[in-house]
Amino acid sequence: MVFNASRLLGKTVLVTGSSAGIGRATAILFAKAGSNVILLARRAEALEEVKQACIDVHQASKLSHGGQFAAIPFDxxxxxxxxxxxxxxxANLRDIDILVNNAGYVVGREHVGDLDESVVEGMFATNVLGLISLTNLFVKGNPDFKSRGKGHIINLGSVAGREPYAGGSIYTATKHAVNAFTASMMRELINTPIRVTEVQPGMVETEFSLVRFKGDAAAAKAVYAGIEPLTGEDIAEEIVWAASRPPHVNIAETLIFPVNQASATVFYRAPS
Ligand SMILES: NC(=O)c1ccc[n+]([C@@H]2O[C@H](COP(=O)([O-])OP(=O)(O)OC[C@H]3O[C@@H](n4cnc5c(N)ncnc54)[C@H](OP(=O)(O)O)[C@@H]3O)[C@@H](O)[C@H]2O)c1
Known part of the structure; x- marks a missing residue:
C-alpha cells in the first residue's frame, strides 16, 4: 500500500467514471486504503464488477475502516x-470527503470544418458542464463541503489542458476549461480548508482510445505503438497520494507522462 494512506481510513470518496480505466483503478485503490467509495458511471454492469473488486480488496486488506460501497448508474x-x-x-455514504471528477472522453480526430455538433456538445456536457455542476453542488449543496469545513475536489485534467493539438480541438478545449475552472476555484476557496487538485496525465492506456476511435481496437492499439504507456493504476496512485497528504498540504497540479513522452505531441517510439 502507498505511503501514509492511514489518513484515508474511513473517508468517503465519490469517483465519477469509475466503470473503467483511471476511475476504476482509483476506486479500487481507495477501497484498499480503507475508504468508503461511491461509484458513478453509465454502465451498471461494469460498475457492479468494480464494486465487487472494491469489496474483495477491502476484505483482503483486513482493515476495520471503510468497506462501504455503492454503485450508482449515472450520466x-x-x-x-x-x-x-x-x-x-x-444515507450512510452521504458524508462525502473527496470528490474525484474523473468522467470524461473524446470521440474522433476531426478537424474544424468537419466537427459534428452533437459530439462537441456531448464532450462539453460531460467533461466540463457535468464536472462544474457536480463541483458546485458539493461546495455549496446539502450536505456540502463549505458548511462542514472539509472536502477535497480532485479533477482529471490532461496534458491536453495545457497544450492544444491538431485533431483534438474540442477535447483540448474541454480540458483547458477544466484547467481554468480548477485553478479559479482554488483561488475562490482560498479562505476555506477545502483542497483542490488537478491531475494531468499524458498517455494512459485505458478504454480512452477505444472510445476515441469508436471501437476500432487496432487504431486504439496503434496509439501506444513503441511506447510503454501509463496505466490507470499509475494515475490512481497519484490521485490517492494527493488525497492522503496532511490536511494543510494541497497538491495543486500533477503532470504525469510515460518516460518516453515529453508533451502532447512529442514521443519517442521504439522501432518495432
Ligand atoms: N487515457 C488517457 O490517455 C488520458 C489522458 C489524460 C486525461 N485523461 C482523462 O482521464 C479521465 C478518465 O479517462 P480514462 O483514460 O480512464 O478513460 P476510460 O477508460 O474510457 O474511462 C472513462 C470513464 O468515464 C465514464 N464516463 C464517460 N462519460 C460519462 C458520463 N457522461 N457520465 C458518467 N460517466 C461517464 C466511463 O464510463 P461509462 O461509459 O460506463 O459511463 C468510464 O468509466 C477522463 O477525464 C480523461 O479525459 C485520460
Missing amino acids: VSDRVAINGIFDKIP
Whole structure:
C-alpha cells in the first residue's frame, strides 16, 4: 500500500467514471486504503464488477475502516439529474470527503470544418458542464463541503489542458476549461480548508482510445505503438497520494507522462 494512506481510513470518496480505466483503478485503490467509495458511471454492469473488486480488496486488506460501497448508474452530462444526486446516495455514504471528477472522453480526430455538433456538445456536457455542476453542488449543496469545513475536489485534467493539438480541438478545449475552472476555484476557496487538485496525465492506456476511435481496437492499439504507456493504476496512485497528504498540504497540479513522452505531441517510439 502507498505511503501514509492511514489518513484515508474511513473517508468517503465519490469517483465519477469509475466503470473503467483511471476511475476504476482509483476506486479500487481507495477501497484498499480503507475508504468508503461511491461509484458513478453509465454502465451498471461494469460498475457492479468494480464494486465487487472494491469489496474483495477491502476484505483482503483486513482493515476495520471503510468497506462501504455503492454503485450508482449515472450520466454526469445530465445536469438536471445532478441536482438530485444526493437522493441516490445511500444515507450512510452521504458524508462525502473527496470528490474525484474523473468522467470524461473524446470521440474522433476531426478537424474544424468537419466537427459534428452533437459530439462537441456531448464532450462539453460531460467533461466540463457535468464536472462544474457536480463541483458546485458539493461546495455549496446539502450536505456540502463549505458548511462542514472539509472536502477535497480532485479533477482529471490532461496534458491536453495545457497544450492544444491538431485533431483534438474540442477535447483540448474541454480540458483547458477544466484547467481554468480548477485553478479559479482554488483561488475562490482560498479562505476555506477545502483542497483542490488537478491531475494531468499524458498517455494512459485505458478504454480512452477505444472510445476515441469508436471501437476500432487496432487504431486504439496503434496509439501506444513503441511506447510503454501509463496505466490507470499509475494515475490512481497519484490521485490517492494527493488525497492522503496532511490536511494543510494541497497538491495543486500533477503532470504525469510515460518516460518516453515529453508533451502532447512529442514521443519517442521504439522501432518495432
Ligand atoms: N487515457 C488517457 O490517455 C488520458 C489522458 C489524460 C486525461 N485523461 C482523462 O482521464 C479521465 C478518465 O479517462 P480514462 O483514460 O480512464 O478513460 P476510460 O477508460 O474510457 O474511462 C472513462 C470513464 O468515464 C465514464 N464516463 C464517460 N462519460 C460519462 C458520463 N457522461 N457520465 C458518467 N460517466 C461517464 C466511463 O464510463 P461509462 O461509459 O460506463 O459511463 C468510464 O468509466 C477522463 O477525464 C480523461 O479525459 C485520460
